[in-house]
Amino acid sequence: MGRKRQPRRGDAVNGMLLLDKPAGITSNAALQEAKSLLGARKGGHTGSLDPIATGLLPLCFGHSTKLSGFFLGAEKTYWAQIRLGQTTDTGDSEGQVLESSALKPSREQVEAELAQFRGEIEQVPPMYSAIKVNGKPLYRLAREGITID
16 A cells, blocks of 8 residues: 655645736736745636736636636626826836827717727737737837837
8 A cells, every 4th residue: 555645735725816916016926926825836827917907817726727728718808097198108107108188089089989999809919018929028028129010
């Protein structure tokens, strides 16, 4: 009869944690912090939020990491707060302001523009985003002056 394997630290951590990710931290940094606090050996997140973004970040631990692919392909809803009449070099609120306008669009003009973002759309991600190219987030490449088409 063989010896029974002793459970290692973190073996018993299985399940999901719904984390309200704050701004200023990457999704991976949030995951690593949660893994450390829980003593989990295996963990993953079900999609990446930009460091500037806040919101729900589902984290999977242990055997539940097998479910992460299901969540990656799931439908998602996003809420945004925007500043009209301002253009920055990064396309977000952290960049240098390139243009500014005092013109105030009417509600109808705003609704007409927003219509193009409803439903299923294909979007070209901005250079300042968390999407990875060759394992490196686009925002890091952009800060190095590298542009990807």
